[in-house]
Amino acid sequence: MMPEKKCDSVVLKGIGASPGVVVGPAFLLDYHKVKILKRQIEKGEIDQEKQRFENAVSEAENQIKQLIAEIPGEFREHSGIFETHLLMLKDRMVYDRTLRLISEKKINAEWALNNALDHVRELFEQVKDQYIRERFEDIKYAVRRVQKLLSGSPSVDFSQMESPVILVAHDLSPADTVQMAKEKILAFVTDMGSRTSHTVILSRSLGLPAVVGLENATSSILSGETLIVDGLCGDVVVNPEDDLLRHYREKQEDYIQYRLDVIQYSNLPAETQDGFRFKIKANIEFLEEISTVISNGAEGIGLYRTEVLYLAHKELPIEEELFLAYKEVVERISPFSTTIRTLDIGGDKFLSSVSQDDEINPALGLRAIRLCLKESNLFRTQLRAILRASAYGDVRILFPLVSGRSEIMQVKEHLEKTKDDLRREKIPFNGDIKIGIMIEVPSAVLLADVLAKEVDFFSIGTNDLIQYSLAIDRGNECVAHLYEPLHPGVLRMIYRTIEAAHEAGIEAAVCGEMAGEPMYLPVLIGMGLDELSMNALDIPKIKRMIRVSNQDQCSALVRNLLECSTAQEIRGLLLDFLTPNFPGEFDLSHGLYPDFAGRDAILGPLMTEMKKSLE
Numbered sequence: 001m002m003p004e005k006k007c008d009s010v011v012l013k014g015i016g017a018s019p020g021v022v023v024g025p026a027f028l029l030d031y032h033k034v035k036i037l038k039r040q041i042e043k044g045e046i047d048q049e050k051q052r053f054e055n056a057v058s059e060a061e062n063q064i065k066q067l068i069a070e071i072p073g074e075f076r077e078h079s080g081i082f083e084t085h086l087l088m089l090k091d092r093m094v095y096d097r098t099l100r101l102i103s104e105k106k107i108n109a110e111w112a113l114n115n116a117l118d119h120v121r122e123l124f125e126q127v128k129d130q131y132i133r134e135r136f137e138d139i140k141y142a143v144r145r146v147q148k149l150l151s152g153s154p155s156v157d158f159s160q161m162e163s164p165v166i167l168v169a170h171d172l173s174p175a176d177t178v179q180m181a182k183e184k185i186l187a188f189v190t191d192m193g194s195r196t197s198h199t200v201i202l203s204r205s206l207g208l209p210a211v212v213g214l215e216n217a218t219s220s221i222l223s224g225e226t227l228i229v230d231g232l233c234g235d236v237v238v239n240p241e242d243d244l245l246r247h248y249r250e251k252q253e254d255y256i257q258y259r260l261d262v263i264q265y266s267n268l269p270a271e272t273q274d275g276f277r278f279k280i281k282a283n284i285e286f287l288e289e290i291s292t293v294i295s296n297g298a299e300g301i302g303l304y305r306t307e308v309l310y311l312a313h314k315e316l317p318i319e320e321e322l323f324l325a326y327k328e329v330v331e332r333i334s335p336f337s338t339t340i341r342t343l344d345i346g347g348d349k350f351l352s353s354v355s356q357d358d359e360i361n362p363a364l365g366l367r368a369i370r371l372c373l374k375e376s377n378l379f380r381t382q383l384r385a386i387l388r389a390s391a392y393g394d395v396r397i398l399f400p401l402v403s404g405r406s407e408i409m410q411v412k413e414h415l416e417k418t419k420d421d422l423r424r425e426k427i428p429f430n431g432d433i434k435i436g437i438m439i440e441v442p443s444a445v446l447l448a449d450v451l452a453k454e455v456d457f458f459s460i461g462t463n464d465l466i467q468y469s470l471a472i473d474r475g476n477e478c479v480a481h482l483y484e485p486l487h488p489g490v491l492r493m494i495y496r497t498i499e500a501a502h503e504a505g506i507e508a509a510v511c512g513e514m515a516g517e518p519m520y521l522p523v524l525i526g527m528g529l530d531e532l533s534m535n536a537l538d539i540p541k542i543k544r545m546i547r548v549s550n551q552d553q554c555s556a557l558v559r560n561l562l563e564c565s566t567a568q569e570i571r572g573l574l575l576d577f578l579t580p581n582f583p584g585e586f587d588l589s590h591g592l593y594p595d596f597a598g599r600d601a602i603l604g605p606l607m608t609e610m611k612k613s614l615e
């Protein structure tokens, strides 16, 4: 039963994390709210209660099978998770025990099933192995489905939705997000999260609008209610009245038109008015993004995050699967280059296939290169796949979360041994493949002059550099307001890194979310970066801004910013610079991030300017 429609609109304010405006029905991903009815039954009811339980289990089986059948082709590889749920339904510890409890304790099916689940939970809590412990989640999910059927709770399985829905959840892990079937989801809305969390980055890659950090979305929204999600400014309107609906539909159309307009000019070079040329590249996670990357005018892939193929499976992907995926990207992006980053698992991205003991502080734990250096088979498999793909185009390798020189030396040793193996096996690869490191740990900044001698390029990962230098969890909405890219300490770190790279004669790029934010562009231009890599959708807008910029003026601005002692001072100077130089690009009343409404004003003058440059 769908909830009654309220007449008053409610506007929830969150963080606009992935752009776009959509209207659609809410789908509450509510694993936790099935009410368990507890009832003592008569002896004569036992058989009937057992039958009710068996019926619910077979209905749950049908639902899951249907769900598997409806997974669209390109997401088929993710069906494993549902197949596990299917198996768990008939798990002896749950199924047989529930039937036994119904007759022995004379309790209703919901209660018996709940007791069986509690028993299994206790057993799993004693298991040391994390992989096995995580299987409890699968049991819990399968049991909840049966509980919902038993209690008559409305089943709001989105596989059964006829039209696409807006997903409302407390939180979504990167793995959840990968497993969502794209066709049926219009947007994501979550209680938790911040702009640079990996889940948000994934939703941007999927091209889905998202508003996160709403804190109480799951308690304010019911499945079936109409929502407007404005990923541009972070508003979620629940049960909008007609006027609001009209307003947002116009905004949606304007946004679509805006995208169509800017994309026309996306292939123009990113060159400032005074002739300073930038390489503008794209960050990707999915093969499916490549056509968007090309149409938005990217000059290569500056960051290929490779975690998705690992997150999508319960088992580790084999070398051939990795190789084929990398080769396809490399060939389709050719003649431009592809920078493939080695696995960055850990932190907020977990793999059940690599046992990671519970870490109290995973962001500071066995993440990225540390995990790869520990799990050398996993690392070598990926290196082999990348090296093999390098025979098909211009490939560069990027290593994440490097904190010092000794890690680079270990990485190089693995790389050389992998190259030797391939040579012995007469498998082609580029022997001079360029290697780079992400600069995202403060110690790497301090050592940048030393590290620059060991690698061919730097790529500054501002998402993590800010997290680790300001000690602000990048995914935590409670401290999202303290996550400050304009902190003087952060600006000095970026500046110092670029300076060290150039002194050593290597290139420096920025590939964190900062690269695609218009507000920070004059800072990055002024610091003399060589390359910016961002979500493909941000490219046309950033290129357009570069074309009306002046590098000399930006450098003068940066000199002033580096003298400032607070973020407020820096922000003030930056805003004073932005307003006359990019008139209308920023609607300052909306705070840090540009609101689409403000862009209307610049479309006119900028379009004229660009048309002129096309003639």
Ligand code: PEP
Pocket: 201, 303, 305, 344, 440, 460, 461, 462, 463, 464, 465, 511, 512, 513
């Ligand atoms: C970064 O940290 O800025 C980065 C680009 O890497 P990721 O967001 O994948 O951690």
Ligand code: MG
Pocket: 400, 438, 440, 461, 463, 464
């Ligand atoms: Mg990072």
